[in-house]
Amino acid sequence: MALDLYQTAAQLDAATAHVGNRGDERARNMDIALATLRGADAATLNARVDAAQGTLAFLPAEAVEDPGVTHSPGPLPDDFTVLAVDGSHIDVNRHLPLRCSLINIGGCRLTYGAAPNAHMFSKPSLRTSDTDLYLADPASSASRQPVEGALMGLVRAVQEADALADAVEEAGSDLPTLALIDGTLVLWELGGDRYPAYVRSQLMGNGMLAALGRLRTMAQQRTVAAASYISLPNSSEVSNLLRLALCDYDPMGDCQRHCRAFIPGDRHCDAVNEFTDRDLFSRTLAPGERSALFASRSSVVRDSYGDHRVHFFYVNVEEEIGRVEVPAWVADSPELLELTHTLVVDNARRGDGYPVVLQEAHEQAVVTGADREAFAAMVERALEGQRLPVYTSQKQRSKRMRYV
């Protein structure tokens, strides 16, 4: 047995006993956090964040409305379309005899109303050329980044956004349309200095923002909202914003100066600090309702997203609290914002708590373990067919032929 489940179970018992012991304290903190959320004023909190600029040790959201307000979904249109795209990939694998990768983009378009219809597609693209396998600096051919690991994930995210714009274009429908991506709209990994400027420019300006720009252009001609949906979100930007409501130091929000020596749990803001946004909104949102609208203050959004600045809200889809992210041009349009909210709730209801259009896009995109093995075998067969040398690592070989 590779993983000793008996030992793991004993460790789990000890860990969960510790969590159970904190139940009372957590309930007290939740009462404080909910009272803070319900009484929070957007202008006051935003001013506190602005005043504490640069001294906060955490990332708060910007409140577009008072954080405690809630909204019911609008009336469902008689006829409408919901579209989604998802992606999966096989990364470059040095144990394979050919340097290559594969991105599979899957999508689904569902039309509801008088003429219901469904369309599904998947489009695999094999990546073998240098332009596929490296992002090169246009100014210097000597500088290039291999497209693997985290960068592969970013390239895929950009392709998903591009495929979503393609799908809306191809649908050519005049019906109110919601175009959904699975996960976040924010390319978090492009923040900071992790990647050189030419990588950021290719993936952001010519990638994600270009795709969002195409969607916005279509939205100017017909009713199209673009959004992304995150199931079981783990973010705490709203919770972090509420920490500013509890901080009573002067100057406020200077974490390094006042709280450097505190043990987490003893700080004034710790009553909300232990909760994610999902924890809070699971107590305040009735089924179908959405939270107030917030805007991201993350550096990557601030520095790069411009007119597409990412906004978000939380929504109770009955089975869970989901997070919906929208670009600014959706957030600024009450019609598109309400359409996004209403159709996410409706589609999640049809999908037993998760938007059915995302479920089906995922099913079209998914690359299973068996697919990966079949892909590796196909690469070898293709090389053998060309009478090219096929060499795979001994590690790869041993995984395929397990023996005692």
Added chain:
Amino acid sequence: MTTNNQEPNRIAEVVETTTTGFTAQCYELYGAPALGSLVRVGDPAVYAVVHNVTTAALDLGRRVMARGASEATEEAVYHNNPQISRLLATHIEALVVGHDVGDATKYRLPSSPPRIHGFVYCCDANEIAAFTDGLDYLHLLTSASTPAIDEVIAANLRLAAESHSDPDAFRIRAGKALAAELASDIARLNAILRGIS
């Protein structure tokens, strides 16, 4: 799922094939011919009798979930979940009962089975009358070990009788042919004969 608008009799496509039978995916959900129907596939034609119809999820790894608790009608379940008809498929299983060799029809197994992706056609009345003019194919059906094969044989002969100008004469002829095949199993013979009349 694709649909076929070019040839109305073309109803399915072979997705699994063996010497004695094949499985075909219907182009339309619930678009299977009646149990016992005569179908043909390939050129020269291989003839087969539908002995089983299945409708299930296309992806066998995904279970079909009940979705109608809050719907008023079964039709509303499909109307409000348009993806369903793309995720389900109807398959037919058919037993091979003969094949064409030149202008003649042979009531025995072909030397090789129909090909995967072979187009499956429902035989029209003329084709059924011509094929069932001979009844030697009943030997292949009566010796098959598929479940409820006697029901399939009775259904096939009922449908075939409708394609003949004198259905009663056909039923009598078919009864005699069955009696020759099942002389040693009177109970089984009687059960099938009751199903024909």
